[in-house]
Each structure stands twice: as C-alpha cells, then as structure tokens.
Amino acid sequence: MANDVLTYNDDTLIKEQGFEDHFHDHHDGDKYQSNFVTHYIFSMDHKIIARQFLITGMFWALIGAAMSIIFRMQLGFPEESLTWIKPLLGKWITVNAETGVGTLMPEFYYALVTMHGTIIVFFVLTAGLSGTFSNLLIPLQLGARDMASPFLNMLSYWFFFLASVIMFYSLFLSTGPFSGGWTAYPPLSALPQASTGSGTGMTLWLMSLTFFVVSVLLGGINYITTVLNLRTKGMSLWRMPLTIWAFFVTAILGLLSFPVLVSGFFMLICDRSLGTSFFLSEIFIEGAALPNVGGSPILYQHLFWFLGHPEVYIIILPAMGIVSEVLSVHARKPIFGYKAMVFSILAIGFLSFIVWAHHMFMSGVNPFISNFFVVFTLIIAVPSAVKVFNWITTLYGGNIRLNTPMLYAIGFVSMFISGGLTGIFLGNSAIDIQMHDTYFVVAHFHIVMGVAAFFGMFAGIYHWFPKMFGKFMNETLGKIHFWITMIGAYAVFWPMHYIGMAGVPRRYYSFNNFNSFDDFQLLNQFITVAAIIVFAAQVLFVINFFYSIWWGKKMKDKNPWKANTLEWTTPINTGHGNWEGKLPVVHRWAYDYGKDGKDYIPQHIPLTEEEKAAEGSH
Amino acid sequence: MDASLKNNYGNKINPQLFGLWIAMGSIIMMFGAFTSAYIVRQAAGNWLEFRLPDLFIFSTVIILISSITLQVSYNAFKQKKELLYKLGLLISFLLGLTFLILQYKAWTELFGIGVDMKVNPSSSFLYVITAVHALHIIGGIAALMVAITHAFTLPFFYSKQRKMRFQLVLHYWHFVDLLWVYLFLFLLLTR
DSSP states (O other): OOOTTOOOOHHHHHHHHOBOOOTTTSOSSOSSSSSHIIIIISOOOHHHHHHHHHHHHHHHHHHHHHHHHHHHHHHHOTTSOOGGGHHHHGGGEEEOTTTOOEEEOHHHHHHHHHHHHHIIIIIIIIIIIIIHHHHHHHHHHHTOSSOSOHHHHHHHHHHHHHHHHHHHHHTTOTTOSOOSTTTTOTTTTTOTTSSGGGTHHHHHHHHHHHHHHHHHHHHHHHHHHHHHHOOOTTOOGGGSOHHHHHHHHHHHHHHHHHHHHHHHHHHHHHHHHTOOOSSOOSOEETTEEOSOOSOOHHHHHHHHHHHHHHHHHHHHHHHHHHHHHHHHHHHTSOOTTHHHHHHHHHHHHHHGGGOGGGGOTTTTOOHHHHHHHHHHHHHHHHHHHHHHHHHHHHHTTOOOOOOHHHHHHHHHHHHHHHHHHHHHHHHSHHHHHHHTTBHHHHHHHIIIIIIHHHHHHHHHHHHHHHHHHSEEOOHHHHHHHHHHHHHHHHHHHHHHHHHHHTTOBTTOSOOTTOGGGGGGHHHHHHHHHHHHHHHHHHHHHHHHHHHHHHHSEEOOSSOTTOOOSGGGGSOSSOOTTSSSSSBOOOOSOSOOEEETTEEEOOTTSOOOHHHHHHHHHO | OTGGGSSOSSOSSOHHHHHHHHHHHHHHHHHHHHHHHHHHHHHTSOOOOOOOOTHHHHHHHHHHHHHHHHHHHHHHHHTTOHHHHHHHHHHHHHHHHHHHHHHHHHHHHHHHTTOOSSSOHHHHHHHHHHHHHHHHHHHHHHHHHHHHHHHHHSOOOOOHHHHHHHHHHHHHHHHHHHHHHHHHHHHHHTO
16 A cells, blocks of 8 residues: 555646746746845745744754753752853852862852743744744745745844844843743842842843744734735645644734733833832832832733743644644554644634633632633643544554654654643642642643653654755664653653652752752752753754755655645745745645555645545535 | 735735734734733722823824824725825824824823822823833834825825725724724723
8 A cells, every 4th residue: 555656746737737826927036035145144035034943943942951951960969060161151150269169159040040941932942943834834835935924024033033142142241141030020020139130131131032022923923824815726724734723823822922921021121110010019128128019920920921821832832733744744644633633723722821820829819710720721631632642543553654753753742641641730729739839840841841842843853854955864863862862851851750749849059958858869960960961962963953954865856755745846945936837736635645545645636536526425 | 025925816805914903913912911910900909099181082082083084095095086195194194193292291291290100000000001002103103104205205196006005004093093992991991
C-alpha cells in the first residue's frame, strides 16, 4: 500500500487547473527582493520574516537557557566557587578575598530568574514559535501570495527587534535588569526603591514589553486577516490544515488578551512615574509611609493573568498544530478526528479566557469565586484529552517514519500528557493551596508549556527546514539532540515534582537556613547536572542548524516528506509570490494519506470520479 | 506592493478594512480592561466621588457632530461632490481638534477643584481612561490629516482605491467616537 515512489506532476497540474490571479501580470520589478537590504533586512516577504523571527528567537533561547544554567548552579552547588564566570557577569559575582570563592549575588539571582521567564515566555515561545511558523505557513499552506499586509508584517518583526534590543540593553545596566519575577507584580514592579532592578531595569522592561505587544498585535491582525480573506480557491475553512487552525486561534487569543496587559502596564507606568495609586496602598519603606493609599495589587494580578493564562495557550496551540501536521505526515495516516481537533482548539481558546484566577487561589480571592475557576480549569482537560487521544490514534497502525521531526512530535505528546496531568492537580484550589509557589508548579509548567512547546518548535524546525532553507538538517545530530533532550528534560523536571510536594518553595536563592530541605541537596545537584547536559544538546542543535543552512544535504525533490499541504507544491527556492505561475486550486482536505491504496494525495489533486460519487452520497 | 496583493480572491470584504476591524476588537479589549478594573476597584471602597465636568457633555456633542460631518464628506465623495467632500473633511478635522481641547479644558477644570491624578484611584482612572482615549483620537486626527492632504493635493477623481482608503478613516473615526460615547456613559452611570 505504501507507495513511496508515488509523485505528482504539480507544475503541469497547477498550470492546467490552477487559479489565475494575475499576480505576475504587472511585474514592474520585484519590489520584495531588489537588493540586499530589502531582501534580507527590511524584507516584506513572509518567508524571510519567518526566518528573522526564528533566528532572533534562537538567539534569545540561548541567552534564556544560559541564564537558567547559572541559577541552577547556584541551586545545585551553592558552595562551589563561581569565580570562573566573573569575566561574563562582572560585579554580580562577589569573590571572597580570603578564600577566593566567588558567589552569585542574590540580587542577580532574582534578575536571572525573572529574565529567564520573560525571555522564554515572550521572546522565544511567543515570537520565536508563533511568529516563525505563522509567518511561514499561513500564506504557504493557504495558497496566498503573501500576508494581507506585508508592510505591517515587516513592522511586526521590527517592533519585536526593538523590544529585543531594549531588553538586551537592560541586561547590562549597572543596577541589573528587572528582578521581581516575570509576572512583574506590584509593589516590586511599581516602586523603584523595591529592589535594584525595579528602577531603570523595570522601566526598560515595560518599554520592551509594550513594543513587544505592538509586534504581537500587528502580526495577529495580519494572520487573522490572511486566514479569513486570502485563502486560495477551494480552500474552505474545513479544508485548512490543523496548523492553520492553531495559528488562527492563537492570533485571536493574542489580540484579545495582550491589550488587557497593556492597560495594566499603563496603570503600572502611572503608579511608577505619576504618583497614582492603582496598585499601591499603605506601604512603608525604611519606616516612612508612602503617600499611596487605596490601590490594590490584586487588581494587577487580575489584569496580568487575563493575558497570562491565554498566553500559555498562545504558546502551546501553535505547537499543537505543528505536531498534528507532523504526526499525520510521518505516520502516513490521516489525522484522527479532524473536526474534533478543530473544535478542541476552539474550546481551549474559549476556555482560556475564563480560568485566569486559578493563578491567584493564594492571592486572597474569594473561595466561592475560586470554585468557578476550578470547574472551568478542569474542563480544559476535556479538549486537551480529546487532542491527546486523537494524536495517539493517529499513530496507531500508522506506517511510522521515526525521523527527527516525528520523534519530537511524539515527544511532545509524551510531555503534554505528563505536564497536563499535574495541571489537573494544580487546577483544584484545595491542592493548589498546598502546592502554590513550590517546585511542583515549576515542574508542571515547565513540562507542559516549556518543554512541550519547545518540542513542538523543534518538530516544526526539523520538518520545515527544507522549505525554509532548501537543505535538510543532519539526521544523526538531530536524533542525538532529541534523545538527550527527551531524557534530560524528564531528568530535570521529574525530580522537581518530589521536591515541590515536600514543600520546597520556588524563587529561593538558597535553602541554607532551612534544615528540612537539606535532604534535597543531592536531588538539586542531579537536576543541575541534567540541565547542563540538556543545554549542551541545544548547542549541538544550534550548530546543526547553522551548519545545515550552508552545508546541509540539498533538497532535490519539491516534496521530500510526501506531504499533502500546499507549501510543498512551491518551487524549492520559493520566490516572491510563492507560486511561479497560477495558484493551486484546492480540492480536498489536507489529510488524504493512504486513501484508496494511494500513499498520499495532495490537496490540489482533483477528486476522482469515485471520490465525487462518494462525496455526493453523504 | 499592497496593490498587487489586493483582494482578487472573490471576497467581498477588503482585507485592510477587515484588519482595521480586528484592531478595533483589540482596542475594545483594552478599554474593557480599564472599565472592568474601574468597577472592581470601585466596589472595594475608598472611592472619591466627584461631579464630572460639564465640558464632557460638550465634547461628546462635538465628537458626535464630527462623525456626522465625516459621513457627509464620505457620501459627497461617493456622489463626486468635490466641495462638500473637502469641506466635510476639514470640518471633521477641526471638530476633532476641538474635542481634544475640550477634554484638556475638562482636565484643568477638575484639577482646579482639587481632583488631580493622585488624589484617589477614582480620579486616576478618569485621567488614564480619558488620556488613553485621547491618544486614539490623536491617531484618528493623524489619519484625517493624511486624508486631507490627499484631498487637497491630488486631483479630484473617484476611484475604488480612494474610496477604500476613505473608508478606513471613516470607520476608525466612527469607532473612536462611539468609544468615547461608551466611556462617557460608563463614567456617568458608575457615579
């Protein structure tokens, strides 16, 4: 049945049956790629913008991960000398003049934790993941020439770049970057006196994230408009690949939730600079009372988590979409329960807006209101379970190719299950009150939205690397990368569940003063060692990535994975406008694998007579 | 660039106009956040009560009239009445500026009776909400200025492209107008 030599003659087919949109008629010079600057830097081509997002995201991922290694060393080996990173961190390592032992300053430990969260959540897993793949795949998989507004798309990247520059600059301030946690709760974020990073560091943090939100909004407007307006002929909503559904709902979530964060930021800025009291009340600093009366820090938490919770779905939904596509392609089977998948994406998107207070069970929220949030939080398990079930049944009986993208997609499902189950624990306020702010929470969200989202991203990078660069990434290095990351990520986060259940709190610089936590020192060392190994594997990935761009195995066939989606009908070096002549016309959904004895039938292949008859009969 | 990607897929709705509507959805969420934060904070007590300046009524009337004049201008453009079209644009622009001035006057009036930004969260909210709204009005005025530049520098003719551009300005202006009406009623009814 599996017929690997089956190929389709796309060019003739699109020429004969394609949709003429007169795109190439008025070709007064190629405005997208006229010179180096407009091609590679201020590019309006969605494919270049996708690569810009990806590489900027990788830059941030390395910084964010390196930060975690430094604070993990503090947690795992608090007694060891850190003098050797003094050249990098400078004054943040204090060296004892007598013993020569270098210690990480607590202020900088908090800055590292804060920046690690901010960078990974926003710059890597929002911009780097959704920015990359929404840009690359939405026009290509829908059969569009480009985004609805290539100009806004370009601005979207450059606002992200501006946000990146500001945040990067803040890392080098003499007072250090912001250090009050990535959630930036007041009063730590509202009072410049609160900590070293709360002054200029926080000002730059707010500026950076405001620009970041502008970037997300510009991108999101484009994604939604493109999905709803620029689909090629025959591409009805119900024929869209699941990747597009995921990016579409992600963009809607971003557009509805990020503005709420911005309004919180406005109030925070007023509290910081204009003396208002939105979030501040009756605070004493060094014995003197501040004039601010009547504010409520809980109000900020509501505003923050109204974004913050949809944000975790903004991170995970694109990964889910990518995984659905990769699993189906490499299992050579149609995705199981396509409509159920779409409805669960929509359900998750909807529910994500009415569960935010489950982050605040310990903030003094009325317990009766908590009940409401508990119930809706637990309901999210239903669409999530539907998705997991469908991924597994897609794999079941499939003709599985165990290559790197597929391994990552399967790894994603594993991570999503392990992390999702602990979410059910934490969603219950009764348990959450015990677990709150312990390493159990850290383990939960790292597995379910950190590692899982990274796995989705890796699956996507390995799968679409040929489309992006015309080359393949090295398989052997890819598999080494996968196995170290898979085993290593569990080795890092699994023990944290135990530590957390024992009550070890997160965000502590050291546990020297708590004898009851001494027993976990060995486990903490184990986690740190595992984290260092996983980090080394990521360096391997980066090397593989850049090596393959120039010297990777060349892509000879337009459709190396024998996939059904439209991006594989474009030329290997996809130029401006994506398709050289006419646009492909879509006749079927994206998942006709193994149908009627054929290995795969791409979306632009017309229905056969039998299929037409079958379609008419129901 | 955009022209080459213009709507040639047989869809009735223009992608740029559609994008604008999505952006409006975003803006609604932002003001939704402000006004719900307002309600939550108000319910917590320690809330300074003060009378809204009467100037807000005038500014509301002004902004409503500006919407009407812009609509008149748009209709005139469609009927190719050049003079009315240009006049309508100019008047709307001036009314927009008047609105901003009135808002500023209302602020100074409040400030004059001792209700400044810091005195209580209730006044902080009022200033922040009106200020962020004013920023959106400034955005609309900038768009109007572009439209006016087009109207007075380009030779007058009717084209679908120009009508579409005008529609973008028109829809946005109506939107920030109605947004203010909502905010004003909200502030009035939560007194």
